[in-house]
Amino acid sequence: MKRTLTTLALIAAATAAGAGWYLHGKQPQRDGELTLAGLQAPVTVRYDERGVPHLKAQNQDDLYRALGFVHAQDRLFQMELLRRLARGELAQVLGEKLLPTDRLFRTLEIGRHADARAAQLDASSPSVRALQSYLDGINQYQASRPLPMEFDLLGIKPRPFTVADTLSVAGYMAYSFAAALRTEPLMTHVRDALGADYLKLFDLNWHPEGVLADTALSSGDWQDLAALAQLSDAALADNGLPQFEGSNAWAVSGSRTASGKPLLAGDPHIRFSLPAVWYEAHLQAPGYELYGYHHALIPSAMLGHNRDFAWSLTMFQNDDLDLIAERVNPDNPNQIWYQGRWVDLEQRTESIQVKGAAAVTITLRRSPHGPIINDALGQNSGTTPIAMWWAFLETDNPILDAFYQLNRADTLDKARAAAAKIEAPGLNVVWANAAGDIGWWASAKLPLRPAGVNPTFILDGTSSEAEKLGYRPFTDNPQEENPARGYIVSANYQPVPASGIEIPGYYNLPDRGRRLNQRLSDATVKWDQHNSQALQLDTGTDYPKRVLAPILGELREAAQGAQEQALVQSLADWNGEHPLDSVAATVFNQLLYQLAHEAMADELGDAFFDSLLQSRVLDVALPRLTADAQSPWWQRKGSSTTQTRAQIVADAWRASLTHLTEQLGADPQTWQWGRAHTLTHSHPLGIQQPLAWLLNVGPFAAPGSHEVPDNLSHKIGPAPWQVIYGPSTRRLIDLADASTALGSNPVGQSGVPFDAHYADQAAGHVLGVYRPQHLSEADIAASTQGALRLLPH
Structure with a gap:
């Protein structure tokens, strides 16, 4: 037995040593010297206590080449997975379960569009030259250094990264903003299947003339659209990759x-992922310096600051995607009616490589309005082609130039000119400089739709309502420069432009913006980094009062016994804040879901109700629902008796208490928000054990909630709640001394498992810990943990 135990111990030790040796070989090198072909002079890379690289080069070509190298060292697998997602190539490494996602992204034509745009770019332009240098640095790292562990696990064979890959990732980002694909089928179903009385709940204009006539949808078409909305959400949610959701930003003069x-x-509020979406890097070369936040495969920072200026982004939320129902020629299924005549649909075939299985050939179609999006489903049950008009595919969209220039925009004129080049996706650029200017530009190329067209609904391809009449000039977009009030706030609510034009969109509730504005408008407050932290970390909202006030009496009638009456009273007294110890927050969020489920699931059915839970329109609907005792939503579908709001509220209350008791125990005092509301950062491979245990980070008890300033947000649903998205960083820059800037990272700088910087910031970020962003030479020298020299080859 002793010999057996000794043998087992030796095997275990050898296995552990082998695993340790293997993992050590995958770790980033942050000390010493390496050679890099193409450099004109050495580049120094000093890593601070958080693993942030501070790069110093003698010219900008060297700077971007070195950035590509160090970015790949920390994030190569993230780069690989993002380009595969955008181009519909995940099944090749993850298997046939990813076929639906690949089919969707092939249908979106992101990769096809990127290939065409890459061929048109001017290779001599500064932004493209920077991109080429950056990609060369990535490719040199990939060709010369150990590949990530995930490449070995999945059998990924490396191939060079290209300009088209970068443009594809930009397309993925634009798609992640596009709520229309997940919302328009739902709203059209409510309008056409349920009617005007049901549509009122969503605060949309009712246009009976817009009901689809010649292209009326069949039951099979509705099934397809519901499936498409679910696929669209799942493609982003299930792959552990960032999705852009909302954001806060403000500039104070x-x-x-x-x-x-x-x-x-x-x-910026982005779906949490591991690694985090942003890669921090401080770049210096003669005539250029920036502390920036970089997205995978994009060399210019999307957020940044230096001593002279700083900017942040929020999502514009404008509707730049229309779904269009086409009318098919009964004598030729490959023709649709377009501008008074039958025209052929374009067709092409593509092959999707599938790991462990034969390649799958798909047929994709396109009408003059755009790609036929329900081809993403493969075998459709319906017969109506639904085309997708998307500004990203239709505009020139010089987004590489836009951010290259924004990285150098130290004046209002330069910042405005850079912002005007952002065409899709729509972004709010909030900017300030040390000279005293502040500005905001809602950046997007806004399409001109025919008068009276409401793009919230699927449009009729046989009529003129689906056509675009051109685009509005950038001067019509919402924007402000140096307003008299002394501050600018942006929080994804519907903007009101000075031009007076209407801008359709899928905007967030105004509550978060109003709360920020209420505090920023207090002229007695002098803003600094300390009170700005408190504002960013505010967990409160007035939304619960708007939902609860009309039904408090009915809740009191439904409550049984002193304990339940006390819970109702706690809701009545609650200030809407979501700290970790709040019981009222837990009860309210469970009740919110139950109200939606009891009132609306029977009319919508499972698929469309699930789409509703994923949408922003539900946020608008619920306060209107509780305020209207006569809403038809209170009537249960198929019931022979008339239901009332009081009955549905009582049922929702009883179901809420039953569920919370099952999940959290019989004592309501233990139903604290931090027990029910948690954040786990999930690695793309961490969907099953033991990889989940090895690669995922968390769970952490999470304060905040949906649509509060500290927007650690979950999907409306039953407890417990997994935080889905939230602050992808929190930044504070006082331009009196930008070297004191503060920021945070949701997980860590590195995407390399078992690296010291893989998750070293996770526990602090969820609780609102800020960390210094070193800009001065003295601070960089004092905080340097490792120094890497990249030498010409």
Whole structure:
């Protein structure tokens, strides 16, 4: 037995040593010297205590080549997975379960569009030259250094990254903004299948003339559209990759700050992923310096600051995607009616490589309005082709130039000119400089639709309502520069442009923006980094009061016994804040779901109700629902008796308490928000054990909630709640001294498992810990943990 135990111990030790040796070989090199072909002079890369690289080069070509190298060292697998997602190539490495996702992204034509645009770019332009240098750095790393562990696990064979890959990832980003694909089928179903009385709940204009006539949808078409909405959401949610959701940003002029200089705050809200979406890097070369936040495969920073200026982004939420029902020629299924005549649909075939199985050939079609999006489903049950008009596919969209210029925009004129080049997706650029200016530009190329057309619904391809009359000039877009009030706030609510034009979109509730505006408008406050932190970390909202006030009496009638009456009273007294110890937050969020389910699931059916839970329109609908006792949604479908709001509220209350008791125990005092509301950062491969245990980070008890300033947000649904998205960073830059800037990373700088910086910031970020962003030479020298020299080859 002793010999057996000794043998087993030796095997275990050898296995552990082998695993340790293997994993050690995969770790980033942050000390020493390496050679890099194409460099004109050495580049120094100093890594600080968070693993942020501070790069110093003698010219900008070297700077971007070195950035590509160090970015790949920390994030190569993220780059690989993003380009595969965008181009519909995941099944090749993840198997046939990813076929639906690949089919969807092939249908979206992102890769096809990127290939065409890449061939048109001017290779001599500064932005393309920077991109080529950056990609060369990535490719040199991939060709010369150990490949990530995930490449070995999945059998990924490396291939060079290209300009088309970068443009494909930009397309993926644009798609992740596009709520229309997940919302328009739902809203059209409510309008056409349920009617005007049901549609009122969503605060949309009712246009009976817009009901689809010649292209009326069949029951099979509705099934397809419901499946398409679910596929669209799942393609983003199930792959562990970032999806852009919302954001806060504000700029305060020097007259309203303690320092006398502008202060910029920003926290873009993005689906949490591992690694995190942003890669921080401080770049220096003669005539250029920026502390930036970089997206995978994009060399220019999308957020950034230096001593002279700073900017942040929020999502515009404008509707730049229309779904269009085409009318098929009964004598020729490959023709549709377009502008008074039958025209052929374009057709092409593509082959999707599938790991462990034969390649799958798909047929994709396109009408003059755009790709036929329900081809993403393969075998359709319906007969109506649904085309997708998408601004990303239709505009020139010089987004590489836009951000290259924004990285250098130290004046209002330069920042405005850069913002005007962002065409799709729509973004709000909030900017400030040390000279005292602040500005905001809602950047997008806004299509001109015919008068009276409501693009919230699927449009009729046989009529003129589906056509575009051109685009509005950038000067019509919402924007402000140096407003008299002394501050600018952007929080995804519907903007009101000075031009007075209507801008259709899928905007967030105004509550979050109103709460920020209420505090920023207090002229007695001088803003600094300390009180700005408190504002970014605010967990409160007035939304619960708007939902609960009309039904508090009915909740009291439904409550049984002193304990339940006390719970109702806690809701009545609750201030809407979501700290970790709140019981009222837990009860309210469960009740919110149950109200939606009891009132609306029977009319919508499972697929469309699930789409509703994923949409922003539900946020608007629920306060209107509780305020209207006569809403038809209170009537149960198929019931022979008339239901009332009081009955449905009582049922929702009883179901809420039953569910919370099952999940959290019989004592309501233990139903604290932090027990029910948690954040786990999931690696794309961490969907099953033991990889989940090895690669995922969390769970962490999470304060905040849906549509509060500290927007650690979950899907409306039953407890417990998994936080889906939230602040992808929290940044505060006082331009009196930008070297004191603060920021945060949701997980860590590195995407390499078992690296020291893989998850070193995760526990602090969820609780609102800020960390210094070193800009001065003294601070960089004091915080340097490793120094890598990249030498010409």
